[in-house]
Amino acid sequence: MQKFTLLLLSLVLLAPLGIDLYLPTLPQIAEGLHTPVSRIQTTIPLFLLVMGLGQIVAGPLVDNFGRKPIALIGLLLYLLGSALGALAVNWPMFLTARLIQGCAVCCTAVVAFSGVRDRLDGEEAARAYGFLNGALNIVPALAPMLGGFLADAFGWRAPFWFLTSYALVIGALIILFLPETRPAETQSVKGLPVRQYLQILRQPRFLAFSFANAGAMGMVLTYVSLAPQVLMTEGQLSALQFSIAFGANGFWIMLVSVLVNKIIRKVGRPFCLAMGSLTMLVGATLLYGGVTLLPEGWQTHWALYMFPVAIAVAGLAFTVGPATSYALEPYQQQAGVASALAGFIQMAGGSSAGLLMMALPLHEKTALTLMMLIGTALSFIAWRCSKTARGRLTAL
Structure with missing residues (x-):
């Protein structure tokens, strides 16, 4: 069960990493894309706006199609969005990359917390939720430091290549080790x-x-x-x-x-x-x-x-x-x-x-x-x- 919880944690971390890892590089991104830094700043709330809207949609999807397929779709989107961000040469490309990442974390976050509900209950579930939420609090404190080190060593695109690699590795682990946890008696939801x-x-x-x-x-x-x-x-x-x-x-x-x-x-x-x-x-x-x-x-x-x-x-x-x-x-x-x-x-x-x-x-x-x-x-x-x-x- 510890391995199962760690797999869910790897999905939960996609959201805070997508927000905090590139914060130290915002001025460099603006300079590299020849666009005002104010535009780059807006990608943070836009990322979360898409994530918020997606929560309304992702819930019915994981109930209708299962946890694992939606997790893999989310990881694929995250990989594509991160790679597009690393390769961006102008503002529209970078904005598109961030919106794709926002769509991705809708899927992975819902899958992670649904997985806890599927497999655990009582005190075990409480400890798992506490573990996942604790990680969400730690990442904003540590991710900017990692992003700053990467940017100092390799430039502003490096944090996005890191996110691309992370999505690729986690995708392989999910394919190999994450079981489908959707209960057989789950009722399908028609629409919203x-x-x-x-x-x-x-x-x-x-x-x-x-x-x-x-x-x-x-x-x-x-x-x-x-x-x-x-x-x-x-x-x-x-x-x-x-x-x-x-x-x-x-x-x-x-x-x-x-x-x-x-x-x-x-x-x-x-x-x-x-x-x-x-x-x-x-x-x-x-x-x-x-x-x-x-x-x-x-x-x-x-x-x-x-x-x-x-x-x-x-x-x-x-x-x-x-x-x-x-x-x-x-x-x-x-x-x-x-x-x-x-x-x-x-x-x-x-x-x-x-x-x-x-x-x-x-x-x-x-x-x-x-x-x-x-x-x-x-x-x-x-x-x-x-x-x-x-x-x-x-x-x-």
């Missing part, structure tokens, strides 16, 4: 469960908590997308220095997540939602205050970006777990559909908000400040809704 989606979307409680997640995700995506421009182009950090700063913030989010689990047992979910709103507000205040109050010569220092961000991204850890649990609690008999819809709102809503912030004619720090304030407001609304929500959770 639109009626169920619409019924859930009519519930204000579900929308309030799901949009709180989308606001926190949009804030983090905006930070991630703008970080190379702020820290490397303006702040003159090297790719390696950027990777270290970015990785340290990833470990910080992990630490806060552990703290949140302990806080929930003591004071409950409403307190965590309130803290999520407060930390994003404090981060926005410090970030904008640094822009307006401090001397111009200080504006490009990395600390004026990373310290406010570190406070604000703690809001993600405080918000996402409690808000997700509140959103899904009423849907025990529709857990799959509700989870897919909540994931869609979080990914698609957050990435759309990030794209909007980058499209506005604002300086990078001002755009991030605005997104932090939006996240603050949505988490505050979720906190108010939690005061009337029934149920109690002592741990996540």
Whole structure:
């Protein structure tokens, strides 16, 4: 069973690697493709937007056609997208490559988590989900460092060749060792469960908590997308220095997540939602205050970006777990559909908000400040809704 879990982990890692591995190379990619860095930045939220949309479609596909065929289709798409990104000579080619990668991870992520549900239950399933989610938290801390090393040694195309090789190796392992886990009694789904989606979307409680997640995700995506421009182009950090700063913030989010689990047992979910709103507000205040109050010569220092961000991204850890649990609690008999819809709102809503912030004619720090304030407001609304929500959770 340990081998089975490791195979699923290899599929889960495709998404965070596709986002974080090439972050240190964004300015180099823009220079190599002779296009503004702002265009390259948009490929991060676009990748996640496609991933969010795909969750609505991929669920029925794995139930209709099986886990293994959809996993292999996803890996083939990922290989093609990564190779196209490595060979890109202009902006349209690179954008197409990122969209193909986004389509690929829809398939592989759904297969991975479906596989756990198929083969494991009880404490074993809980440990497997914890293992997979733990890996998702570690990769954003480590992948930029690997990408920075590869880019320093071989140029900006090297991270994409690494992803191509990774997809090729994992594809071979999946063909050889991953069994088909789709239960024989699985009912096929005809089309999309639109009626169920619409019924859930009519519930204000579900929308309030799901949009709180989308606001926190949009804030983090905006930070991630703008970080190379702020820290490397303006702040003159090297790719390696950027990777270290970015990785340290990833470990910080992990630490806060552990703290949140302990806080929930003591004071409950409403307190965590309130803290999520407060930390994003404090981060926005410090970030904008640094822009307006401090001397111009200080504006490009990395600390004026990373310290406010570190406070604000703690809001993600405080918000996402409690808000997700509140959103899904009423849907025990529709857990799959509700989870897919909540994931869609979080990914698609957050990435759309990030794209909007980058499209506005604002300086990078001002755009991030605005997104932090939006996240603050949505988490505050979720906190108010939690005061009337029934149920109690002592741990996540």
